[in-house]
Amino acid sequence: MLDFAIFAVTFVIILVGAVLYLYPSSRRASGIPGLNPTDEKDGNLQDIVNKGSLHEFLVSLHQEFGSVASFWFGGRPGVSLGSCAAATPTHQPQPQQYVVHTGTDLQADSFETMLKSLLGYQSGMGGGATETVIRKKMYESAINNTLKNNFPLVLKLVEELVGKWKSFPEDQHTPLCAHLLGLAMKTVTQLALGESFRDDAEVISFRKNHNSEIGKGYLDGSLEKSSSRKGHYEKALSEMESVLLSVAKARKAQRKQTVFVDTLLQSSLTERQIMEDCMVFTLAGCVITANLCIWALHFLSASEEVQDKLYQELDAVLGSDPITLDKIPQLRYCQQVLNETVRTAKLTPVAARLQEVEGKVDQHVIPKETLVIYALGVVLQDSDTWSAPYRFDPDRFEEESVRKSFCLLGFSGNQTCPELRFAYTVATVLLSTLVRQLKLHRLKDQVVEVRSELVATPKDETWITVSKRN
Template sequence: MHLCSHLLTQLIQNQLLFFSFFQVKFLIFPSYLVKCCSLLRDGNLPDIVNSGSLHEFLVNLHERYGPVVSFWFGRRLVVSLGTVEVLKQHINPNKTSDPFETMLKSLLRYQSGGANVSENHMRKKLYESGVTHSLQSNFALLLKLSEELLDKWLSYPESQHVPLCQHMLGFAMKSVTQMVMGSTFEDDQEVIHFQKNHGTVWSEIGKGFLDGSLDKSTTRKKQYEDALMQLESILKKIIKERKGKNFSQHIFIDSLVQGNLNDQQILEDSMIFSLASCIITAKLCTWAICFLTTSEEVQKKLYEEIDHVFGKDPITPEKIEQLRYCRHVLCETVRTAKLTPVSARLQDIEGKIDKFIIPRETLVLYALGVILQDPRTWPSPHKFDPDRFDDESMMKTFSLLGFSGMQECPELRFAYMVATVLLSVLVRRLHLLSVEGQLIETKYELVTSSKEETWITVSKRY
């Protein structure tokens, strides 16, 4: 999960903790305090923009000042935690709320917060049910779309460069829209229309809110609002069509419709899930294939597992569950790519980390991108090494960060299954190869991506 300025400003409207801050023992840095005094309105926003992203700003901040740091996001004092050890100490009793959902709702100007623990728990169960049943009901569809992509790649000459980002985004859009929103998206034109609006909304969530550029451009703001309105219109129509009816194909929205939610909650939750699932699935698949092309040993081991589990038999949901090494490949992809580099929680009650007191209502960032590259937690952190997850303690740490287990966000759980099926289909028949001399630069926004298109080549195994 990531953080942008609108989330912060929504959470802290009409709250100013400047002088009250000195009444608690906390960590602050003189250079940043001076900047805040002189530029109270912006705080460290210019530093974040100049760093290139919030993640890169936090990397520099934690390197200079340690695992617990604070800075000013506009008028708000924010705390960031940069190691597993301090993250474990963080007190936040409301563990049933999804930080990714909270953030996106704020950015989309939906009503976030206000639900009690039991309501959050109920909605979490609905999400889990939606993910499980939509994947089960649509497994054949997912397999068919994966095989269509395989056939396309098999038709290419071995020297042809394949635009990986483009193909993974298209695949994710086709598969996720149909599994989340239904048969309307069997029509490629509907998918293209959705993808265009999705891209407009997501790009502004990822960038426009952070640097304030969206509100400064009337044209961009209108394009964003029009795109969001069109997406909402599509969802409202689907929700109306699915209410009170039974369909042979169970989609994610069906679980929300069948739950004890009003129409606005269904709209918001389905919007959040469809937006996030499309982009997380696309980027997880992109990075996984990208890393496989640069590690012949890992790709060989993955192929051997796929061959051992399936042999010449069809790919089935039951056998997919046996792909333990494939899951490790995907976990290591999330870690190495820093797929979601920042998450956040609002401090429900006053907390303490070491000697530092965190006042109630403080926004606490989990600098996941920093933690995922910490050599004290991850030996050789920059190496792509799925075998590290053979160690149960590594998997427990990963779960603590929200990337697996009980704290795993539903969008990521969904993406793991889609990516597992796709890799099973592709690696079973193809060698995935990198393009020599290609330099991949990373862009850190809500979900990490490459700045430019990533190119690969493929060759047939048989």
């Protein structure tokens, strides 16, 4: 589980590194209140390290300088937006209380950019705007079609896990991270790559490279300092790419059209581009799905009241029938639970864009080529936007203003990344199946730290117990 956490943690470094790598540097000062560089070369990087994470650094930065603050990421000036108003990256007219941040590239997906930079993928990153939009739509369409075609498989995998938990004695400690990472890996690989990943041996082999090697080493610099470490990484990446390429060739010969890779094979994408998109989906889809499910069950185990309210909705909408794709929109409280999980756990506390043209937020001018950080972890627990921000309270999403704030930040609606939409579907199937059959109980005296990185992960394993519903 620690390797999985390290993989998630390194996304922050890679996200910012991707933005910096793709664009030339600028030394022009922003004029926005903030920190001076503590080192000519590294800027405020040591300050970030001293705080323990980029998120904790941004929390401190905004406490000192307000909702719009500047700092230096290496030799590049950066601006962090730390309120719902400031961090709303949209050109569309908004209500008066929202301040518009203009001049960013809204087509690029920071999560995809980050992963492609980590993996050394460049195809599709330097193409024209039209090509980028077309490829992005194709990627999203492939995920949506995969869910529609394979929803019974998602339900089957979830039912297998719930059946396993039902067989446990009531005092047995159930490891959330291990079980839900396994569920996410099985779901994503089978929906992305097809029935060959119904073989547990294939999943275990893929998971070994996925968890233990890809991304590991960036946090402490060992990938660059150690030739053997770099060799392990390159071997793991090569093995994963080889598997994806062979799967694509086999699926093309069979002319099937049921899973993610099949939709890409019907397009004009090159073999390399198809492999890259499969890699991004399997990596991002697994990480986000696992973490959403882990935190949702963790929070539910600590709140019998929320569990009971969710059970009542599930019973009213579904009765004793299995969930279906068309029933998901009717589960409004379940959606609120997942929204509040994303918010409370700060599932994606950092995003980044490059200011491609001169922009403005509030009274501040943001110069061209400034790195703009959306401090979403700060925004998601901003007391001016959220009442009792540190409390897990799905009922807050009954308010239209709260739902709108969440949507504007990109966690719901059209701006949601496709991997998060996928994760919401899997998590809804899990909750609808599990909560109607079992009650979740948190272990006494267990302390779980919400890690404040790009993708939140429990510090170590998280344990619960389960009991059957009467």
